[in-house]
Amino acid sequence: MAQACRLGLLLALLLPVVGASRPGTVVRLNKAVLSYVSEAGKVPLQRALQVTVPHFLDRSGEVLWPTRVQILNVQVPRLHLKFIDGFGVRMLAAANFTFKVFRASEPLELILPAVLLADARVAQGSIGTPVVSVSSCFTLFNKAIVLSGRHSVGPALLVLVQQHIKAVLRNKLCLSVSNLVQGLNVHLGTLIGLKPVGPESQIRYFMINAPNITKDHISLDINAVLFLLGKPIVLPVNATPFMLPEHVGTSGAMATVGLSQDLFDSALLLLQKAGALNLDITGQLKSHDNPLNTSVLGHVIPEVARQFPEPMPVVLKVRLGGTPVATLHTNNATLRLQPLVEVLASASNSAFHSLFSLNVVMNLNLQLSVSKVKLQGITSVLGEVQLTVASSNVGLIDTDQVHALMGNVFENPLLDHLNALLGMGIALPNVVNLHYVTPEVFVHEGYVVISSGLFYQN
Template structure:
């Protein structure tokens, strides 16, 4: 838990924002604490390396300064435990290898120390997790001589031990407090913008104070989405997120729960940014090109009349209605209702609208996590529904053009959508922290990412 590898690792997954209604929740369990305990031993050993002033030996006629050094510290046990409603209790067992550079012969001693600290986890004013040591104690056991002849008097050795203990007692807790304060600076960097697209970003922050039980710590979080550097209001009709009960995620250290509301917010951003719009352009030089006035003219006589010479067609796909993502158990579907304008280039290279179509597309979405991002893959779900919205080429029989429009529309749409969904949305993260073997599950109204943790410096 110590240093940026410690509680920073434990709290790095906590998303960040500025309102009280949560969009998501992050829960870290006892397995996460155990992992932090394992990787926290080495940073703790380095942190406890403190100097000890010389001991003044007054047993002789003259004062004799005795130099004391600590060449090695071994943390044999580091244990973290949740404290309900408060934070984390820390207990560590450290063995201090101490060298007493006395005359005529140095002496090596082993001093066991038990460190106890209570760390409060709270919400900072800037919306980040904030940790602070509320109490700290160091308990010393009698030292044992490891090497060197024990030629010093027992009384002198007792005085030396008391001197070492007095020097270490306050310094050890100060070291821990200093590391925690340093950690708060590190945690403050978690409020950053993660890209969602070329012109959009997402920022997370804590919505409320942490919920801490004896088994886990949960943080409710809000997300703010930015378009062209400006925060965008969430959809007005988005339902409030009802936090689910803890799930059976055996083997997971962390669970990140993302609400339907958050997905609706992200889709609204994509719609307003225009990232879901696309142009599908025909090429006359292609042998299998179907997007031409000659192909369309075989189905619509007026098109053949207007364009006796073949011209390429352009399908201008623009999303008018808000995309609708539906989350059911083990099933995520996306409904798009774009307006497709069918255009042809005239002799002066200007575009001429032939007709427009109301289109309904249902897609199945598969979620995955890689590189600290939630990504998606879309596939067609059922047939594309098409109806004529307006026509400049007379009456159009849908039975005649349905197959053609579906053929030229589906593949480019899927390619475009998967390119966008493949970019992914950045999840709350910290430098050098990675999700280990993340698994994504879909539930009624929310998505859960269950994962281990891996810190790679």
């Protein structure tokens, strides 16, 4: 059963493991994946086909004599897979079975060539996962090749031995294929499992309609739901579903994954609601990390110098009130942050006194990449950071002077914090042990495409 499951897991590569609507993801598994599965699936299929054969009743003597029959070896020199338009996947496997018949007089060894044909339908399951079912399966046998023991076996008995073996294999080989499918469906169920995004957030994928199957690919639409503290993140209703155009990505890739604007909006809304982008930048006197103190600020804001004649540490509280906005244009992805930065000074009684607060607008260049099953990002500042005074308890403030003085003090830590979060990544649709390999990421107007190979890690 374990051997059958291993091939079943490999056959999962044939199925659209992902897709999209709100937030949208579409995955197409192209014909290139069939060659990988065909080659990788030969050994597991050989093991799965090594079934048990019941004893043969030898009628050559006066008394029926049960004779043990054993499959010594199974070789699958050819495994071919193809998509069936509007249906699923067809499998053709050529196999050579080596048998040993343990006769008392002389063991008989023979090779029986066979061709196994099976059609598997791919549909949408009730729990939002792909479901595979074998609709037809049969085996064709060629004439057996006797390796040894021919001279001690009469032609009639040899015919009976072959008939016995063929009758057993016709039932058992198709049963093995059905067992593979059952194991495959269990494996595909891992698609809908919750995958962590952060300490208190998760993402879950599930199919929203039946797969689209052509002679060139299988494509599924899958919904992505992000959760914060067990509650789903809900975007405003958008009646326009995400449709992945034809002929995008790299020609010949195993998988083409389309990620809509909605998925990015939902992920950024999750970060904002979780407060993940908020941070405190604590100041210390004579600190190289944060050179700000009331004495330094007092040089450009006289009221600070008046209120704090002695140097005191300054603390910056960065809070993200609005949701970050990702913009996807052809070959260009950007991110817009609008944090509020509150500047506080530590008083002599260890209390904090609010000096002023700034509205900040940061436009960032966003670079996307894929590692195993995660979409990751890294940002850098694009253009000038804009500052405006939101409130002040220290009179008039020259924002140009303040920005020159303290810009890097909050910009660099905020950027490092954001990149650390984006570097953790968000799980793409996947099943257990299946990874994206050598991925390429392309940014289009309103969506992102990932062209990738696939690798099953046993």
